[in-house]
Amino acid sequence: MRVHASALNPADYKVIAGELKFVNARNYPLVLGYDFSGKIEKTGAEVSAYKVGDEVFGFIPYDPIKRRGAFGEMVVARVSEIAAKPSTVSHLQAAAAATAGTTALQGMTDTGHLANGKSILITGASGGVGSIAVWIANNKGANVTAVGSGAGLEQARKFGAKRLIDRKNGNVFSSEFGPYDLVFDAAASYRWRQWSTLLSRQGTYVTTLPSLTFAADKLASFFSTTTAKFFRVKPRHADLEQLGKWLSSGLEVPIDSVISPDKIAVGLERLKDGQVFGKIVVDIKNGL
Numbered sequence: 001m002r003v004h005a006s007a008l009n010p011a012d013y014k015v016i017a018g019e020l021k022f023v024n025a026r027n028y029p030l031v032l033g034y035d036f037s038g039k040i041e042k043t044g045a046e047v048s049a050y051k052v053g054d055e056v057f058g059f060i061p062y063d064p065i066k067r068r069g070a071f072g073e074m075v076v077a078r079v080s081e082i083a084a085k086p087s088t089v090s091h092l093q094a095a096a097a098a099t100a101g102t103t104a105l106q107g108m109t110d111t112g113h114l115a116n117g118k119s120i121l122i123t124g125a126s127g128g129v130g131s132i133a134v135w136i137a138n139n140k141g142a143n144v145t146a147v148g149s150g151a152g153l154e155q156a157r158k159f160g161a162k163r164l165i166d167r168k169n170g171n172v173f174s175s176e177f178g179p180y181d182l183v184f185d186a187a188a189s190y191r192w193r194q195w196s197t198l199l200s201r202q203g204t205y206v207t208t209l210p211s212l213t214f215a216a217d218k219l220a221s222f223f224s225t226t227t228a229k230f231f232r233v234k235p236r237h238a239d240l241e242q243l244g245k246w247l248s249s250g251l252e253v254p255i256d257s258v259i260s261p262d263k264i265a266v267g268l269e270r271l272k273d274g275q276v277f278g279k280i281v282v283d284i285k286n287g288l
Helices: 010-016 091-111 128-139 151-158 192-198 212-221 237-247 261-272
Strands: 002-007 035-039 055-059 082-084 119-122 143-148 163-166 180-185 199-207 227-230 255-259 279-283
Touching (some): 002 091, 035 091, 055 091, 055 237, 091 180, 091 199, 091 237, 091 279, 119 128, 128 143, 128 151, 128 237, 143 151, 151 163, 180 192, 199 212, 212 227, 255 261, 261 279
Parallel strands (some): 119 143, 143 163, 180 199, 199 227, 255 279
Antiparallel strands (some): 002 279, 035 055, 055 082
């Protein structure tokens, strides 16, 4: 597939730093990049669902044997890792939504069992995963509380959050808005033990990043009526297809900036320093 656009994710700079050895092969030269949107140039002999010229989007799985990367002109993808890109959606938007949107969807529904009428708190409202999570949760009829700051909170309000907590100027752990049926820690900035008293009976805390502290909290949660969970996002055609439908019917991923491939290193530094609102997208087609 010829890549038209890609997007930056925290996993990219964490792989470079050696922090996430389980999401990328340790082969060199190291090819980074997970999200992609582009046009099919060749298909395998057994592929019937797509043809040359089809525009698709998706992402490469986080896997210790991963040797592919989306920060290039071409990428090989499996059918399960892609979905048709709606004609009304730009390659930039599709690439921005792939990993972040799927993470939000799988974290809240598959792992967190989000349902209509449930109360959910979402952290990281300024980030790609958190901002999309607010939109999806509201779309599913949940009562949403968003944690963030500045423009991220304003975006969360536009996406349907009923309650906003400013992490810089407010008490994030205030009982004013709880209890919550689900705390989706999109920012992976907190711990279950910090939220356990604010969770409803049988409530769930879901994080996007494993750690030693999470392991300790998981053990402690066995003696509680609440649950601590971690999940690893996986590319799944049905989820990407759903994202495509949402993108064509109202979901618009906040894009912080659009950069050329030669600015990826600078973009990753900004992402690492927490200077980003939404997603940084790489314009591969026009930037090379």
